[in-house]
Structure formats: structure tokens, C-alpha cells
Amino acid sequence: MAITSEDKILEDLKKAILKGLGRTFERYHFDVEKVLTPMKWKPLVLIVGNYSSGKSTFINELIERDIQRTGQAPTDDSFTILSYAGPDEEEEIIPGSTVVNDPTLPFEHLRSYGQSLISHLWLKKVKSDVLKDFAIIDTPGMLDSVTEKDRGYDYLGVIGEFSRLADCIVLMFDPHKAGTIKETYEAIRSTLPGATGEDRIIYCLNRIDECDNIQDLVRSYGALCWNLSQMTGRKDMPRIYLTYSSSHAVQKDIDVTSWDNERDELISTIKTAPRMRLSHILQDADRAIRELGIVTEFMKNFKASFWEKVMPTIKVGILSSILAFFVGDVLSNLLIGFPDTPFLTSLLQGHMDLSNFIFPIVNAVLVITLFTLYLQRLLFPRHIRRAIEEPEGFIDLDTTFKKDLWKKAKTKVVELVKLQAPRLIWMRHEKAFSRVNKFLEQDLQRMFELIGPPSR
Ligand SMILES: Nc1nc2c(ncn2[C@@H]2O[C@H](COP(=O)(O)OP(=O)(O)OP(=O)(O)O)[C@@H](O)[C@H]2O)c(=O)[nH]1
Ligand SMILES: [Mg+2]
Numbered sequence: 001m002a003i004t005s006e007d008k009i010l011e012d013l014k015k016a017i018l019k020g021l022g023r024t025f026e027r028y029h030f031d032v033e034k035v036l037t038p039m040k041w042k043p044l045v046l047i048v049g050n051y052s053s054g055k056s057t058f059i060n061e062l063i064e065r066d067i068q069r070t071g072q073a074p075t076d077d078s079f080t081i082l083s084y085a086g087p088d089e090e091e092e093i094i095p096g097s098t099v100v101n102d103p104t105l106p107f108e109h110l111r112s113y114g115q116s117l118i119s120h121l122w123l124k125k126v127k128s129d130v131l132k133d134f135a136i137i138d139t140p141g142m143l144d145s146v147t148e149k150d151r152g153y154d155y156l157g158v159i160g161e162f163s164r165l166a167d168c169i170v171l172m173f174d175p176h177k178a179g180t181i182k183e184t185y186e187a188i189r190s191t192l193p194g195a196t197g198e199d200r201i202i203y204c205l206n207r208i209d210e211c212d213n214i215q216d217l218v219r220s221y222g223a224l225c226w227n228l229s230q231m232t233g234r235k236d237m238p239r240i241y242l243t244y245s246s247s248h249a250v251q252k253d254i255d256v257t258s259w260d261n262e263r264d265e266l267i268s269t270i271k272t273a274p275r276m277r278l279s280h281i282l283q284d285a286d287r288a289i290r291e292l293g294i295v296t297e298f299m300k301n302f303k304a305s306f307w308e309k310v311m312p313t314i315k316v317g318i319l320s321s322i323l324a325f326f327v328g329d330v331l332s333n334l335l336i337g338f339p340d341t342p343f344l345t346s347l348l349q350g351h352m353d354l355s356n357f358i359f360p361i362v363n364a365v366l367v368i369t370l371f372t373l374y375l376q377r378l379l380f381p382r383h384i385r386r387a388i389e390e391p392e393g394f395i396d397l398d399t400t401f402k403k404d405l406w407k408k409a410k411t412k413v414v415e416l417v418k419l420q421a422p423r424l425i426w427m428r429h430e431k432a433f434s435r436v437n438k439f440l441e442q443d444l445q446r447m448f449e450l451i452g453p454p455s456r
Contacts (some may be wrong), residue, residue, distance in 0.1 A: 004061060009447060010039045010278070013039070013285065013447055014039055016439075018032065020435065020439050020443060021289065021439055024159030024435055028416065030291075035285050037109065038164070039281055042133075042274075042360045043135070044134060044137060045135070045137070045170070046137045046163060046172055048170070048172070048184060048188070050142050050172070051075070051143060051293045052071075052073070053172040053177070055170075055249060059235040060168075061080065061245060062136070062267060063131060064129060065128050067082065068082075076141060079122070079137060080124055081122070081123040081135055082137070082138065083124070083126070084128065085127045089125060096121030096386055097118050110182055113153050117154075120153070129288075133273075137162055139159065139162070142184055156184065157187070160196075163200075166202055166446065168269075168276070170199045171188075171204065174210070185231045187195065189232075201238070202269060203239065204241040204244070204266060205220065205221060205242050206242050206243050206245075207221075207244055208242050208256055208259060209249035209250055211252065212252055221240070230238070241265065242262050245263075246263075252428060278451045282447055287405075290440065291408055291412075293436040293437060294405050295407045296432040297351070298409070298413050299413075299424055301394040302383075302387055305383075306383050306429075309379065309383065312374055316371075317367070317372075320371070321365070321367040323367075325365065326344060329342040331344075332425070343356050380421075384418075388414055388418060391414060392406075
């Protein structure tokens with residue numbers, strides 16, 4: 001698809017989201033910017049993996065430049081975004097503080113990860129034709145989960161943020177450490193759409209030249225398969241590219257050249273990232289809007305069940321206050337002889353003045369106050385407590401897809417109920433709910449049809 005039509009679709013999508021759902025996002029405390037950010041820049045390829053698995057070496061080969069530092073021990077402790085330097089631009093290294101403050105780049109939300117991350121973030125402008133079509137992010141190698149916590153910033157959170165923006169995520173392993181990245185995988189997966197997110201991940205067993213012999217390779221491959229099945233929970237095994245860098249290969253008792261084409265195939269797959277971008281952006285928007293949808297559905301039910309429960313009480317309250325108005329003073333007259341002439345008697349006798357209204361009004365107000373207190377102090381807090389402790393009771397989780405969405409929306413829902421419960425029972429959630437559904441079924445569907453199925 002030509003770039004111009006892609007830009008037009010993205011522009012239309014952005015406008016449609018802002019116009020149709022901007023206020024709904026805001027009302028339910030959703031950050032609409034998070035949905036719009038991936039549309040800002042260019043396709044992204046994220047390379048993640050164990051330390052020394054050959055990520056930087058692979059990137060240097062891919063962009064045909066020796067830009068990233070490589071080495072046997074853990075080498076990179078920074079995230080490096082490699083982007084194209086146009087003919088009129090100089091090659092340069094831009095520090096993280098500039099990167100996260102540039103509104104034209106999709107990395108502003110990384111600011112919230114703090115100074116430690118910002119000082120470990122760089123953008124390198126590189127003259128490489130490969131980078132014309134997409135940017136690449138080189139990441140610090142995974143150590144182990146305990147050491148990850150010492151980095152001074154939330155490493156897994158940052159990996160999750162980059163994954164959310166990425167069109168292609170290469171997970172790189174090597175035969176020495178075939179599969180110790182369970183937590184990283186979970187961080188990546190948690191930010192991707194449930195059903196389609198897996199397509200964006202590419203698995204690669206690198207440095208296969210270092211296997212002593214074919215048995216050793218089969219053993220490493222088997223171990224990786226086992227670890228992947230544990231990690232992904234998938235029944236089928238995803239393709240694992242078996243690769244090595246020919247310029248660094250060591251000579252062992254194994255002819256790795258028979259896997260040469262795997263490196264080329266991996267590179268070709270990575271190069272399809274730009275073609276996947278539009279459908280990824282639509283899938284992400286779809287997922288975020290459905291998440292908003294499930295929140296509005298919850299609120300709609302939360303509000304409806306509250307009113308359903310309190311309506312009989314309100315009716316009884318109104319009837320009781322009418323009764324109190326007319327017969328309250330009759331009762332007190334019978335019991336304590338006060339007031340002298342009850343309201344009904346004066347009404348029947350036909351001589352009334354203002355003083356006849358005082359007791360009936362006081363009685364009615366008293367009854368209304370009692371009922372209001374009962375609603376406020378007992379019924380309402382009980383309803384809120386139920387919504388916080390057992391929010392699933394307000395939503396029909398009939399499909400796996402909905403259950404998956406709910407996992408992400410639940411915290412948001414509980415937070416909203418805790419913060420704004422009194423407002424929530426008055427808001428017009430029904431309208432928001434149908435607006436979201438209409439957007440998904442009409443506007444977004446039209447765009448999906450326009451771009452057609454994704455093709456790698
Ligand atoms: N034998 C062999 N060595 C490789 C291969 N790829 C990379 N290396 C070497 O392995 C070491 C680690 O490579 P890097 O590219 O720095 O690995 P990395 O994954 O970027 O490592 P960190 O940045 O520390 O996470 C370097 O000394 C490379 O020369 C390969 O396919 N075969
Ligand atoms: Mg590196």
C-alpha cells in the first residue's frame with residue numbers, strides 16, 4: 001500500500017477516535033494518547049534477548065554498519081533506537097532526555113519510568129538504507145529476574161512499553177541460555193492484543209555455530225522448544241529461526257552453512273514489519289476500544305443494578321412520607337394529644353392556616369431523611385463494596401476473549417468505583433456503551449475492510 005494512502009487511513013482513524021470517543025476515553029480515565037501514540041512515527045522492530053545472545057551483532061549486520069558495540073560479557077546497558085539519517089541529516093546520537101521530550105516521537109510516556117531509564121536511552125541517527133522503512137530498538141540483554149530489579153528502573157515495564165509500539169519483536173536466545181526469559185515474555189505479551197499479538201513475535205536461536213556437534217544443537221533446540229511451550233502456553237510450536245553470524249562463526253564439528261538461509265529468511269520477515277503496521281495499529285486501537293467498552297458495560301450494569309435495588313426503597317420512602325404528611329400528626333394527637341387539631345381534621349373542617357402545615361411537613365421531611373440516610377449509609381456503601389470485592393458479578397464474561405479483556409480492565413474498573421462511585425450512578429453509561437460499540441462495528445470495521453488482511 002502506498003505511503004500516502006496509509007497516512008490518510010491513519011489520519012482518518014486518529015480523527016475518528018478523537019471525535020467519536022475522545023470524551024468517552026476521558027470520562028473513564030483512559031489515556032487516548034496511548035492509542036494514538038503508535039500512529040505518530042514509523043514501524044518499529046524490537047530486538048530482545050539474553051545478554052550476549054548476539055542482538056547487537058545481528059543489528060549491525062542487518063543495517064550493514066558497525067554501529068552497536070558488541071562483546072562477550074553483558075555489553076549494552078542501554079536502550080538504543082536506531083533511526084534513519086536522511087541525505088540532509090548528520091549522523092548523531094540523541095540523548096534520552098531529548099527523545100522523551102520530543103512530541104513528534106512516540107516515546108513521551110517513557111518519562112514516567114524516571115531518570116535512571118532516561119540516562120539509559122539513546123536515539124542514533126544512522127545512514128543506512130534499511131532504516132528508511134523502520135527503526136530498530138536494541139535492548140540491554142536480559143540478565144536474570146533478580147538482577148533486573150537492580151537496574152534502577154522497571155526494565156520489564158519498559159520492555160512492555162516498547163513492545164506495545166513494535167510491529168515486530170525478535171526474541172533472541174543462544175545455545176548457552178536457551179530460554180530464561182519467561183518474565184520478559186510475559187511483559188511483552190501483556191501489552192499486545194490477546195489473539196493477534198503472538199504474530200508479532202519472532203523466535204530465534206542464535207550463535208548455533210557454537211554448538212559442538214549436531215547432538216548439541218538438537219539438545220539446545222529441544223530445550224528452547226520446551227521452554228517456549230512453558231512460556232507461551234501454546235499447543236503448537238512457533239517457528240524458531242536457527243541463525244548465526246558468519247563473520248563471527250567458530251569452527252566446530254558441525255556444518256552450520258546448511259542453516260545459512262535461515263538468517264536471510266529472518267531478515268526478510270523482519271523487513272515485512274512496515275506492511276504489518278497498519279493492521280497492528282488497527283488491532284491495537286480495537287483492543288483499547290474494546291477495553292473501554294468492557295468498562296462502560298460494567299458501569300452500565302453497576303448503575304442499573306443499583307437503581308434496580310434502590311427503586312423499591314425509594315417508592316416505599318415516598319409513600320411513607322406522604323403517609324407521614326397526612327396521618328403523622330393524627331397519631332401524635334392520639335398518643336400525646338399534640339397538636340390540638342391535626343391537619344386532616346382542619347382540612348375536613350375547611351378552616352386551615354399556615355400553622356396546620358408545619359407538623360405534616362416536619363413529619364414528611366423526617367421520614368425522607370431517614371430513608372435517605374438508609375440509602376446513603378447502608379445500601380449505597382454495600383453496593384460499592386460488592387463492586388470492589390466482586391466486580392465480576394456485574395459483567396457477563398461469556399467468552400475467553402472477554403475474560404482476557406476483563407483481566408486488563410478490572411483494575412481500572414475497581415479504581416474508578418473507589419474514586420467516583422457517587423458520580424458513576426448518575427452518568428449516562430448506556431450512551432457511552434452504545435457509542436463504543438457503534439465505533440467498533442462501523443468505523444473501525446470499515447477501516448479493517450479498507451486495509452484487507454495482513455500479509456507477511
Ligand atoms: N560464535 C558466534 N559469536 C557471535 C555470534 N553473534 C555474536 N557473537 C559474539 O557474541 C558476543 C556477544 O554479541 P553481542 O552482539 O554483543 O550480543 P548482545 O546480545 O548484544 O549482548 P548484550 O548487549 O550484552 O545484551 C560478541 O563477542 C559477538 O562477537 C554468532 O553468531 N556466533
Ligand atoms: Mg548488545
